Amino acid sequence: MASELETAAHPENLKRVVIEPVSRVEGHGKVTLLLDADNRVHQVRLHIVEFRGFEKFIQGRPYWEVPVLVQRLCGICPVSHHLAASKALDIVVGARQLTPTAEKMRRLMHLGQILQSHALHFFHLASPDLLFGFDAEVAQRNVVHVAAVDPEVARKGVLLRKYGQEIIRHTAGKRVHGTGSVPGGVNKNLSRAERAELLGEIDTIVEWSREAVGIVRGLFERHAALYESFGRFESNRLGLVRADGALDLYHGGLRATAADGAVIFDHADYQSYYELIHEEVKPWSYMKFPFLLAQGSEAGWYRVGPLARVAQCDFIPTVLAEAARREFLAFDGGAALSAPLGYHWARLIEMLHAAEGIKELLLDNDLSGGDLIVRGEPQLRGVGVIEAPRGTLIHHYRVNEDDQIVNANLIVSTTHNNQAMNTAVREVARRYLDGRTLTEGLLNHIEVAIRAFDPCLSCATHALGKMPLELELVDADGQVVDRLLRGG
Amino acid sequence: MSQTKTFSLDGRTIPFEEGETIMEAAAAAGVYIPHLCHHPEFKPHGSCKLCTVNIGGRLGAACTNRAAEGMQVESETEAINADRLALTQMLFVEGNHICPSCEKSGNCQLQAVAYHLGMLTPHFTHFYPSRDVDASHPDVLLERNRCILCELCVRASRDVDGKNVFGIGGRGIKARLIVNSASGRLADTDLSVTDRAAEVCPTGAIIRKRHGFTVPIGHRLYDRRDIAEAPVAGMEGPKRG
Numbered sequence: 001m002a003s004e005l006e007t008a009a010h011p012e013n014l015k016r017v018v019i020e021p022v023s024r025v026e027g028h029g030k031v032t033l034l035l036d037a038d039n040r041v042h043q044v045r046l047h048i049v050e051f052r053g054f055e056k057f058i059q060g061r062p063y064w065e066v067p068v069l070v071q072r073l074c075g076i077c078p079v080s081h082h083l084a085a086s087k088a089l090d091i092v093v094g095a096r097q098l099t100p101t102a103e104k105m106r107r108l109m110h111l112g113q114i115l116q117s118h119a120l121h122f123f124h125l126a127s128p129d130l131l132f133g134f135d136a137e138v139a140q141r142n143v144v145h146v147a148a149v150d151p152e153v154a155r156k157g158v159l160l161r162k163y164g165q166e167i168i169r170h171t172a173g174k175r176v177h178g179t180g181s182v183p184g185g186v187n188k189n190l191s192r193a194e195r196a197e198l199l200g201e202i203d204t205i206v207e208w209s210r211e212a213v214g215i216v217r218g219l220f221e222r223h224a225a226l227y228e229s230f231g232r233f234e235s236n237r238l239g240l241v242r243a244d245g246a247l248d249l250y251h252g253g254l255r256a257t258a259a260d261g262a263v264i265f266d267h268a269d270y271q272s273y274y275e276l277i278h279e280e281v282k283p284w285s286y287m288k289f290p291f292l293l294a295q296g297s298e299a300g301w302y303r304v305g306p307l308a309r310v311a312q313c314d315f316i317p318t319v320l321a322e323a324a325r326r327e328f329l330a331f332d333g334g335a336a337l338s339a340p341l342g343y344h345w346a347r348l349i350e351m352l353h354a355a356e357g358i359k360e361l362l363l364d365n366d367l368s369g370g371d372l373i374v375r376g377e378p379q380l381r382g383v384g385v386i387e388a389p390r391g392t393l394i395h396h397y398r399v400n401e402d403d404q405i406v407n408a409n410l411i412v413s414t415t416h417n418n419q420a421m422n423t424a425v426r427e428v429a430r431r432y433l434d435g436r437t438l439t440e441g442l443l444n445h446i447e448v449a450i451r452a453f454d455p456c457l458s459c460a461t462h463a464l465g466k467m468p469l470e471l472e473l474v475d476a477d478g479q480v481v482d483r484l485l486r487g488g
Numbered sequence: 489m490s491q492t493k494t495f496s497l498d499g500r501t502i503p504f505e506e507g508e509t510i511m512e513a514a515a516a517a518g519v520y521i522p523h524l525c526h527h528p529e530f531k532p533h534g535s536c537k538l539c540t541v542n543i544g545g546r547l548g549a550a551c552t553n554r555a556a557e558g559m560q561v562e563s564e565t566e567a568i569n570a571d572r573l574a575l576t577q578m579l580f581v582e583g584n585h586i587c588p589s590c591e592k593s594g595n596c597q598l599q600a601v602a603y604h605l606g607m608l609t610p611h612f613t614h615f616y617p618s619r620d621v622d623a624s625h626p627d628v629l630l631e632r633n634r635c636i637l638c639e640l641c642v643r644a645s646r647d648v649d650g651k652n653v654f655g656i657g658g659r660g661i662k663a664r665l666i667v668n669s670a671s672g673r674l675a676d677t678d679l680s681v682t683d684r685a686a687e688v689c690p691t692g693a694i695i696r697k698r699h700g701f702t703v704p705i706g707h708r709l710y711d712r713r714d715i716a717e718a719p720v721a722g723m724e725g726p727k728r729g
Contacts, residue, residue, distance in 0.1 A: 064700045069589035173705025188704035402623035
């Protein structure tokens with residue numbers, strides 16, 4: 001493990017190399033490296049440098065506004081925030097069980113979101129590294145070059161994403177930042193004509209998703225040594241599973257497993273997530289470091305997202321994705337399970353599951369039902385958890401008797417992965433950069449490790465008011481002259 | 489047989505009845521003049537100035553100036569619409585109008601007028617005023633950040649509901665919507681969610697609690713129609729042939 005690279009013993013005598021911005025991720029981040037005269041790596045940190053404030057500025061807002069408001073955290077997967085907030089506020093309005101139409105409309109919206117986000121990440125953001133090489137010419141590492149070299153792959157990537165966006169438009173009212181989900185249900189159903197229109201393309205979408213899984217599987221097969229070892233680390237895992245252990249991206253109980261697969265807790269009610277998960281702050285990052293309380297802050301960090309979900313679910317409840325999962329698990333004796341680049345493979349298995357799940361739902365007449373909203377005994381707090389494209393997303397709200405939000409806590413997917421991403425980049429720095437003259441291609445190895453997690457840095461820096469701050473004064477030679485710390 | 493009286497509005501002959509304002513006669517003929525503080529059910533107020541027209545060479549509010557035989561009125565001129573746009577932009581920057589998360593979006597007259605006038609940016613520097621939200625009433629939320637001081641709620645409460653719940657306090661830029669109770673809280677008035685004052689607000693300043701976003705995008709009042717076609721819900725089209 002590379003945790004000793006978090007803080008150098010004597011940073012004052014080291015030179016500082018900064019990768020800023022980290023490109024082809026959502027949001028703004030940077031990586032700092034501290035190197036000695038022989039280019040030995042002494043410190044590596046992934047910093048999230050942007051600053052939001054949603055938890056603070058939704059205080060005082062009427063609760064029914066929140067699902068529409070907080071989705072503005074993100075332009076890539078706003079549906080996740082829209083639905084996680086809605087689920088939390090279902091509890092507040094006493095709607096513990098939605099109508100079949102409402103739940104299926106939300107599930108459809110969510111699978112559309114998974115499909116478009118995963119397609120966006122793989123084809124637009126990650127594929128240039130994977131198809132052309134981590135240290136390929138920088139001018140080639142972009143989706144435009146993918147389109148030039150393999151127009152068919154690029155076209156399918158664009159159209160897969162477009163289809164997911166269409167699902168969102170039909171269920172939420174708009175492709176980005178819709179209003180379809182409300183506390184207690186949804187505000188629309190799908191007509192039979194709309195369903196027929198969307199069904200017209202779904203078999204192609206399923207087939208293209210299956211082909212995409214094959215692209216990543218082929219990469220692993222051709223470059224097994226690299227893909228299995230790149231940034232590799234062992235960690236705990238966290239995610240939702242259905243009551244029968246199946247992968248369920250919309251709802252379930254929390255399952256945490258250790259690196260060896262041992263169950264830490266299972267089917268835990270997420271209304272009490274704070275009894276299982278705590279967050280630590282570190283002085284050098286705006287992003288918190290969550291950990292499993294039972295394991296403590298040192299050993300309790302974990303990974304979330306496609307790799308954790310596909311690894312720790314008992315099965316995937318759609319045929320093609322389950323077959324793909326079994327191939328993934330069996331690959332080289334399970335070697336992809338702890339490899340950061342295994343995220344790409346798992347992500348596309350989920351994309352295939354989303355495509356199959358969309359087809360199942362579109363054939364379900366409940367989507368055209370008219371019973372949209374339920375209400376029950378109001379509550380003053382609620383927690384909503386969903387498996388967003390990037391991992392477990394927790395929304396927790398408290399409201400007052402006047403229907404206003406008084407407190408909010410959001411733990412987003414990328415925050416859960418904070419320590420995991422830092423560990424991956426330290427492993428890569430030690431393996432590929434240590435003692436070598438740095439080149440742009442070498443530095444891109446760091447970014448390749450970060451991109452594997454598909455981080456959403458905007459979402460991850462939503463908090464305000466308690467963040468520690470570090471200011472560094474660096475002279476013309478890159479030496480740290482002075483440092484100011486504000487505690488958390 | 490009496491001769492129908494008419495005036496000219498942008499070259500179009502508009503019939504009117506004695507005592508009608510330019511706004512009333514234009515609306516009856518199906519001609520839209522942008523407005524926010526005007527509502528056909530209430531006495532004219534003349535405060536928002538969006539309905540300013542050129543009446544024979546002088547500027548005046550269409551909602552307060554009576555129509556007269558042979559009057560020459562200009563409304564849809566480049567200069568007047570530029571002024572209307574600037575007035576609308578000022579309304580946006582004087583309050584805190586966050587359309588993306590406002591449940592009135594799509595049904596909001598301020599937003600619809602802005603679209604009608606082709607407003608693309610607020611243009612002016614935002615004031616970002618600090619205004620209170622009064623959530624004390626069990627069924628009605630008062631969101632002062634969205635108030636444009638049109639006084640429709642004041643008029644509705646006083647003239648229709650007979651309750652006098654609302655008023656305008658302060659002057660100039662400090663003017664604000666106040667609640668006529670000893671505590672200043674909406675909970676301490678006799679406002680009912682069924683009152684006319686509770687649903688007349690052209691923006692999202694006075695809203696019914698716990699019902700936001702229940703109308704899907706595409707089915708809201710101004711999703712598919714310009715405000716010129718539907719100035720007020722349920723009052724589309726000419727009323728006089």
